[in-house]
Amino acid sequence: MSQDSGSRIEGRGTALPEYLLRLGDDRLVLGHRLSEWCGHGPVLEEDIATANIALDLLGQATMFLRMAGQIEGQGRDEDALAYWRDENQFRNASIAELPRGDFGFTILRQFLFSAWAFHHLGTLATSANAELGAVAAKALKETRYHVRHSSEWVLRLGDGTAESHRRAQAALDELWPWTGELFWQDEVDAELRTAGVVPDLEPLRAPWEAMVGDVLARATLTLPAGPMRMSGGRRGRHTEHLGHMLAEMQIVARSHPGAKW
Amino acid sequence: MRLWEVFTQAGHGAPHEHAGSVHAPDAELALQNARDVYTRRGEAVNIWVVPSEEITASSPEDAGPFFDPGNDKPYRHPQFYKVPRGMKSE
Amino acid sequence: MTPADDTTRIQAFESRIARGETIEPKDWMPERYRKQLVRMMSQHAHSEVVGMLPEGNWLTRAPSLRRKISLLAKVQDEAGHGLYIYCGTETLGVDRDELIGQLLAGTAKYSSIFNYPTLTWADMGAIGWLVDGAAIVNQTALAKASFGPYARAMIRICKEENFHKRQGYEIMATLGAGTPAQKAMAQDALNRWWWPSLMMFGPSDKDSPNSAELLRWKVKQKGNDELRQRFINLTIPQGTAIGLTFPDPLLHHDAETGDWITGPIDWAEFHQVISGNGPMNRERLAARNQAHDEGAWVREAAEAYAAKHAATSREAA
Numbered sequence: 179m180s181q182d183s184g185s186r187i188e189g190r191g192t193a194l195p196e197y198l199l200r201l202g203d204d205r206l207v208l209g210h211r212l213s214e215w216c217g218h219g220p221v222l223e224e225d226i227a228t229a230n231i232a233l234d235l236l237g238q239a240t241m242f243l244r245m246a247g248q249i250e251g252q253g254r255d256e257d258a259l260a261y262w263r264d265e266n267q268f269r270n271a272s273i274a275e276l277p278r279g280d281f282g283f284t285i286l287r288q289f290l291f292s293a294w295a296f297h298h299l300g301t302l303a304t305s306a307n308a309e310l311g312a313v314a315a316k317a318l319k320e321t322r323y324h325v326r327h328s329s330e331w332v333l334r335l336g337d338g339t340a341e342s343h344r345r346a347q348a349a350l351d352e353l354w355p356w357t358g359e360l361f362w363q364d365e366v367d368a369e370l371r372t373a374g375v376v377p378d379l380e381p382l383r384a385p386w387e388a389m390v391g392d393v394l395a396r397a398t399l400t401l402p403a404g405p406m407r408m409s410g411g412r413r414g415r416h417t418e419h420l421g422h423m424l425a426e427m428q429i430v431a432r433s434h435p436g437a438k439w
Numbered sequence: 440m441r442l443w444e445v446f447t448q449a450g451h452g453a454p455h456e457h458a459g460s461v462h463a464p465d466a467e468l469a470l471q472n473a474r475d476v477y478t479r480r481g482e483a484v485n486i487w488v489v490p491s492e493e494i495t496a497s498s499p500e501d502a503g504p505f506f507d508p509g510n511d512k513p514y515r516h517p518q519f520y521k522v523p524r525g526m527k528s529e
Numbered sequence: 530m531t532p533a534d535d536t537t538r539i540q541a542f543e544s545r546i547a548r549g550e551t552i553e554p555k556d557w558m559p560e561r562y563r564k565q566l567v568r569m570m571s572q573h574a575h576s577e578v579v580g581m582l583p584e585g586n587w588l589t590r591a592p593s594l595r596r597k598i599s600l601l602a603k604v605q606d607e608a609g610h611g612l613y614i615y616c617g618t619e620t621l622g623v624d625r626d627e628l629i630g631q632l633l634a635g636t637a638k639y640s641s642i643f644n645y646p647t648l649t650w651a652d653m654g655a656i657g658w659l660v661d662g663a664a665i666v667n668q669t670a671l672a673k674a675s676f677g678p679y680a681r682a683m684i685r686i687c688k689e690e691n692f693h694k695r696q697g698y699e700i701m702a703t704l705g706a707g708t709p710a711q712k713a714m715a716q717d718a719l720n721r722w723w724w725p726s727l728m729m730f731g732p733s734d735k736d737s738p739n740s741a742e743l744l745r746w747k748v749k750q751k752g753n754d755e756l757r758q759r760f761i762n763l764t765i766p767q768g769t770a771i772g773l774t775f776p777d778p779l780l781h782h783d784a785e786t787g788d789w790i791t792g793p794i795d796w797a798e799f800h801q802v803i804s805g806n807g808p809m810n811r812e813r814l815a816a817r818n819q820a821h822d823e824g825a826w827v828r829e830a831a832e833a834y835a836a837k838h839a840a841t842s843r844e845a846a
Contacts, residue, residue: 206594213588213597216604217581218816220824221440222612223461223472225581229605230475233598240594257593281827330467337837338830345826430650431592437708439593439650439700440626440828442619459682460616462625464828464835476609480689499556 193369194307195250196269197376199259200412202242203270206260207420208291209235210427211278220281227327231288234320241313261431265421266414272407273356275420282335282345286353289328293389294360295321297382306374329393336397343398350394351402358406364413442491443469445476447483455487463488546747551677554620562746563621565739566676569748570618571628576640577611578632579813583647584656592650596700600653603693610686617678633818641799642725644807651704651711651718657697659719659726659764665690666760667730675747698767705771712772719768720776727791728799730757736796758788765789 212232219225243256254262273291278284299321302314335346361379370376394401410416431439440462446455458477463469469488477483539559545552552558581604588604591597615625631637642660647653668690672683704715734740734752743749768775779792801807 210589213601216588216601217578217585217608218820218823220820220827221462222578222608222615223463223468223476224827225608226605226612227471227475229601229608230479233601233605236594236598236601240598243594257595260594261592281824327471330471334464334468334831334834335827338833339826341826342830342833426589430590434592434708434710437592437711438703439596440832442616459613459685460619461612462616464831465838468831476612479605479609496555499553 193366195246196366198246199269202239203268205235206239207270208274238317261428271359272411283349285331286349292324301377333397336399354402355407359409443488445473446487448485553677574611574614575632577607579639579643586647613682617682620678641802644810651714654700655718655722661693663729670750702771
């Protein structure tokens with residue numbers, strides 16, 4: 179893996195580990211953000227539900243990062259990747275790293291991401307790489323439930339009270355411009371597409387928009403207009419939020435180099 | 440929030456058993472909450488949720504007369520009936 | 530009902546208890562029994578929920594993915610335990626909202642141990658090993674409680690609690706066998722959590738006003754001192770096995786009884802903490818109040834949606 183901050187990955191054989199980092203980092207960062215809710219949720223049952231989704235995502239992150247380290251072949255395991263990379267080496271979509279905000283923000287973000295992951299994992303499950311396909315298939319099962327849970331809450335918040343509607347709309351307005359990045363592709367995708375290992379993300383846009391549009395309409399929420407944000411997450415160019423998040427996440431591990439936990 | 444009673448089925452063909460209760464504003468969330476609270480360790484293949492007030496229960500005072508004592512009515516038990524040796528009853 | 534009827538009913542009730550029968554929510558019970566149970570069960574539920582906070586404090590800093598996942602699963606379980614017991618308490622005719630209101634207002638008690646701060650990662654090990662360890666000793670006895678819903682909740686909780694203690698002990702063992710800094714971290718955590726965990730069993734029975742009645746009604750099966758001693762005997766060898774020492778210069782083994790005898794417990798500290806002057810009492814309540822207040826609009830939205838759609842399905846029917 180190149181030590182160069184934010185630079186492209188050159189050469190053969192590095193595309194797959196790079197892609198796996200994207201898959202793993204999305205889930206590690208999003209799972210971490212969700213775990214921040216533990217003990218602070220609006221109702222006890224929801225603390226449990228949120229923790230369930232976070233655990234699923236962290237479990238998926240572990241699988242993808244482990245695979246990335248194995249294929250990379252430089253002796254890095256999932257912990258080395260999670261705790262010893264700097265923010266410009268993380269490959270998550272920026273939408274995942276945004277601070278958790280209020281419950282409406284968390285739910286809308288979860289819904290938009292899970293709906294995308296549902297379509298993405300659905301095609302990834304038929305990857306020419308059997309191991310990747312298997313991990314994706316398992317993750318897909320869990321993601322179905324994430325879509326179900328988050329969409330039901332989107333409905334309740336959008337079509338609940340005037341206040342919940344206002345907050346849900348505000349969350350959607352802020353999150354929508356970050357969704358463009360979920361469909362962003364580069365030469366890493368191109369190389370792996372050719373090999374049948376990963377899908378083209380572009381054809382997933384329409385079904386995703388249909389799924390999301392349907393729920394948002396029923397929730398009486400309005401799809402925002404306007405441009406997508408400049409993206410760079412897949413290349414390590416993140417918002418300022420990720421640095422603070424990682425500082426907290428990595429502090430104990432980094433304070434004791436070489437220690438086992 | 441309403442209180443819902445949760446019944447889980449441990450495996451296919453098994454009866455649903457009372458697992459506990461959850462709070463939820465409606466049936467869909469009650470089902471999801473029940474799944475998250477009572478089946479995290481793979482304890483169930485199916486769940487029922489019922490609003491607590493929909494359950495009609497016998498009262499403890501009924502224990503005598505309501506549950507007609509069964510041990511003096513042997514004609515309700517298969518052992519009461521004799522069939523010729525070697526003959527199956529079904 | 531005449532006083533004579535009442536005495537008869539109480540005698541019948543106490544005979545049921547003596548025979549080892551389970552009391553269910555709709556059974557007749559003395560008002561005092563019902564009150565004691567509501568108090569005990571709601572305190573237990575509050576403890577589980579408040580208990581999520583000291584561990585939640587380190588969730589975002591867990592130093593490996595495996596530890597992160599395990600700790601999150603543990604804290605999730607604690608939410609679940611609170612939930613089981615709140616639901617069990619509701620069978621006695623009291624609303625969860627009312628109980629939570631008491632907690633948030635500071636009028637309800639919860640286990641004093643959660644008013645201590647978690648200062649290092651090693652505290653996650655100490656809490657799992659000592660606090661959950663003490664809880665297991667307590668709860669195993671409660672699994673035979675005379676009140677059905679409480680006993681059943683305890684059985685479910687005991688099953689899940691074992692992984693909590695194991696996880697904590699494994700963390701301590703790993704630290705104990707690690708770098709000098711890790712070993713020091715573990716020892717420091719033990720130094721801070723040992724005495725508070727002994728206090729979890731409550732004052733000596735002779736100083737505990739509720740003990741006698743709860744024992745007669747088989748809500749409690751064993752006295753505080755007996756349970757505390759059991760915990761001490763279990764735990765000392767576990768600590769020694771991983772190279773840690775206990776912060777008690779008077780600790781010694783009594784060859785005759787086989788018991789480990791500790792020095793005196795500082796009950797003044799216990800009373801300080803339980804009456805609201807512990808290091809984190811205010812913060813714990815503030816956190817719960819904040820979560821509750823910030824979540825109000827969410828709960829209202831869910832109710833509003835349910836009402837709208839119940840109306841719709843009634844019209845459609």
